[in-house]
Amino acid sequence: MKDKFFIISFVxxxxxxxxxxxxxxxxxxxxxxxxxxxxxxTPTISQVTPAQAVAGVNTITITGTNFGDPAKDSLTVYFDAxxxxxxxxxxxxxxxxxxxxxxxxxxxxxVGSSALVVAKYSPYKIESVVExxxxxxxxxQLSVLAVDSAENLYVTEFVSKSIVxxxxxxxxxxxxxxxxxxxxxxxxxxxxxxxxxxxxAIDQVDLTTGQISRWxxxxxxxxxxxxxxxxxxxxxxxxxxxxxxxxxxxxxTKATQGFYANDEVLAxxxxxxxxxxxxxxxxTENTPQIWKHKLDANGTLGAxxxxxDSTTISKYTSAAIKGITFSASGTMYISVDDENPILIFDxxxxxxxxxxxxxxxxxxKYFYWGTxxxxxxxxxxxxxxxxxxxxxxxxxxxxxPYFR
Numbered sequence: 001m002k003d004k005f006f007i008i009s010f011v012x013x014x015x016x017x018x019x020x021x022x023x024x025x026x027x028x029x030x031x032x033x034x035x036x037x038x039x040x041x042t043p044t045i046s047q048v049t050p051a052q053a054v055a056g057v058n059t060i061t062i063t064g065t066n067f068g069d070p071a072k073d074s075l076t077v078y079f080d081a082x083x084x085x086x087x088x089x090x091x092x093x094x095x096x097x098x099x100x101x102x103x104x105x106x107x108x109x110x111v112g113s114s115a116l117v118v119a120k121y122s123p124y125k126i127e128s129v130v131e132x133x134x135x136x137x138x139x140x141q142l143s144v145l146a147v148d149s150a151e152n153l154y155v156t157e158f159v160s161k162s163i164v165x166x167x168x169x170x171x172x173x174x175x176x177x178x179x180x181x182x183x184x185x186x187x188x189x190x191x192x193x194x195x196x197x198x199x200x201a202i203d204q205v206d207l208t209t210g211q212i213s214r215w216x217x218x219x220x221x222x223x224x225x226x227x228x229x230x231x232x233x234x235x236x237x238x239x240x241x242x243x244x245x246x247x248x249x250x251x252x253t254k255a256t257q258g259f260y261a262n263d264e265v266l267a268x269x270x271x272x273x274x275x276x277x278x279x280x281x282x283x284t285e286n287t288p289q290i291w292k293h294k295l296d297a298n299g300t301l302g303a304x305x306x307x308x309d310s311t312t313i314s315k316y317t318s319a320a321i322k323g324i325t326f327s328a329s330g331t332m333y334i335s336v337d338d339e340n341p342i343l344i345f346d347x348x349x350x351x352x353x354x355x356x357x358x359x360x361x362x363x364x365k366y367f368y369w370g371t372x373x374x375x376x377x378x379x380x381x382x383x384x385x386x387x388x389x390x391x392x393x394x395x396x397x398x399x400x401p402y403f404r
Contacts, residue, residue: 040066040114040115042066042115043065043066043110043112043119044119045064045108045119045121046064048060048062048108049063052126053126054396055127055129055394055396056373056394058098059087059096060084060096060098061095062094062095062108062121065091065092066119067090067092067110067119068091070089073113073114073115074113076110077111078111079124080107083099085358097354098126098129098356098359099126102126103124103126104125105125108120108121108122109121130356130361130392130394131391132389133376133391134155134172134389134390135166135172139387139388141158141382142155142157142365142380142388143157143365144195145366145390146186146193146368147368147370147376148187148207149371149404152165152168152207153166153370153390154175156195158181161179163193165207175210176205176210179201181197182195183197183198183225184226185368186229188233188404189229191207192206192207193207194227196225196237198223198225198239200218200219200220201218202214202215202216202235203215215251216251218245218247218253219245222253223240224237224238225265226239226267226268227268228270230299231273232299233249234246234249234299236270237268238268238277240263241260242260243255243259243260244275257301259277259291259301260277263281264282264283266278266288266321267322267323268324271400272326273294273295275292275295276290276307276332277290277291277292277293287311287314288310288313289306289310289313290306290332292305293305307347308345312345313343313352316352316354317336317338317340317343319336319337321334321335322335322337322364322365322366323335323367325368325400327395328397328398328399328400330347330348331345331347332347333367335367335377336364337381338364341363341364342356342364355393360377360393362379362386363379363386364379365380366378368402369399369402371399372398373399374394375392375393375399376390376393377390377392377393
């Protein structure tokens with residue numbers, strides 16, 4: 001009896017399961033693997049501008065096809081194994097910063113996130129633009145430097161206060177020992193070395209004999225740190241709350257109109273009959289600004305004109321400005337105590353950028369343009385453990401003259 005009940009129950013359950021399958025429709029979509037694959041377009045590089053990364057080239061533009069959609073795809077550019085900093089990119093053009101690489105035959109590679117093929121271009125030449133100079137390898141703190149008309153370099157040491165001369169062939173000698181730590185150096189009238197040092201006294205050094213003497217003593221309260229000569233041999237000097245002090249060729253002095261009476265002046269430079277001044281409000285953390293004044297033949301300053309505002313500078317650095325100089329064509333170079341130590345400002349366009357980003361060693365304390373294409377830098381930072389030494393930077397163009 002029990003066996004019959006079991007058989008009947010099994011038959012009923014089986015019929016129920018079969019009928020449920022018969023009543024269902026097959027409702028599965030087609031396999032995705034049956035869809036045809038569309039390969040992304042193959043990227044190509046047709047041109048690289050400039051044709052070589054010679055000295056002075058700060059950015060490189062790669063032209064081609066199918067680099068991808070910048071809104072959706074990420075782009076990576078390699079010079080051999082070195083990744084370049086991409087500034088901007090479209091499907092047909094990519095602009096990158098000069099990479100930290102020296103090579104005669106490097107391969108450029110553009111890698112797009114959606115591409116199956118890497119675009120390549122070779123060979124491409126990248127020249128060296130930075131070299132350590134003068135064998136300052138002892139790690140001694142350095143103060144200032146200057147370059148004479150024969151491209152001899154004069155560097156003052158912070159502790160010993162020695163003036164070390166380095167000739168173009170690398171020979172070193174000690175010219176003399178100065179009286180105080182220098183904050184500014186200029187090769188000036190009569191091809192002597194003029195040194196300012198947060199003091200009213202300004203000294204001069206005869207570079208032939210090594211004799212050091214007092215050039216002038218400024219009036220009471222006029223403690224100056226920075227200065228520069230113009231074509232008519234006026235010296236424009238400044239410090240903190242001293243305003244601009246003008247030293248005439250006969251060593252008499254005259255005050256200016258109080259433009260910087262409440263400011264800390266950080267740098268001065270004469271260029272194209274203008275005096276350029278970097279300053280900030282004294283005893284504040286304000287970002288500095290850079291101004292200029294028209295100069296006449298008598299050393300009189302014209303009105304104060306803003307050149308670089310604090311907003312522009314703060315986009316690139318919050319570090320202290322250490323110097324200003326110019327190329328012969330008028331591009332302004334600003335040294336800063338930062339990881340990327342040189343900024344360049346195009347006055348005609350009002351644009352600023354970093355020179356040779358991540359190539360120049362950090363923390364510029366002082367710089368001076370030689371007679372040709374080289375900018376000489378003192379770099380280092382005792383607190384941060386950065387090495388004190390001198391570098392020679394090839395700018396690829398000549399500097400504006402320092403007046404002697």
